[in-house]
């Protein structure tokens with residue numbers, strides 16, 4: 001359990017694609033420790049989400065969730081969620097622009113086009129499958145965090 005340093009834009013580790021977590025690590029102490037570090041770091045930074053590569057761990061793990069977040073005052077709450085090996089697919093082709101920031105890009109916020117409705121499939125850290133269909137800010141956060149797993153920052157998606 002630790003608050004880790006968040007890598008900043010310009011660090012080449014943010015640009016590397018992350019690897020899938022091998023199923024043999026599901027339910028294991030190493031994965032649980034990584035998840036706890038992500039949760040602690042996200043909470044310390046008041047973030048709405050954090051991806052493992054942002055703390056220098058190139059694995060496909062993200063956390064997100066907001067209660068009432070001063071960084072996103074108009075967003076509906078999202079229960080804290082941990083996704084291992086997530087895959088996101090659009091449910092319809094409609095894009096919607098909405099404001100985003102990123103703990104790796106401090107001081108910058110901008111309107112980013114994202115799919116409005118998506119389905120995501122992933123595993124919990126214990127290895128149970130998760131499938132959800134979401135829209136709006138929840139869909140936006142998932143797309144933002146999963147972009148990090150491909151080495152993509154929101155600034156790459158600005159026109």
Ligand code: NI
Nearest residue numbers: 101102103104
């Ligand atoms: Ni981010």
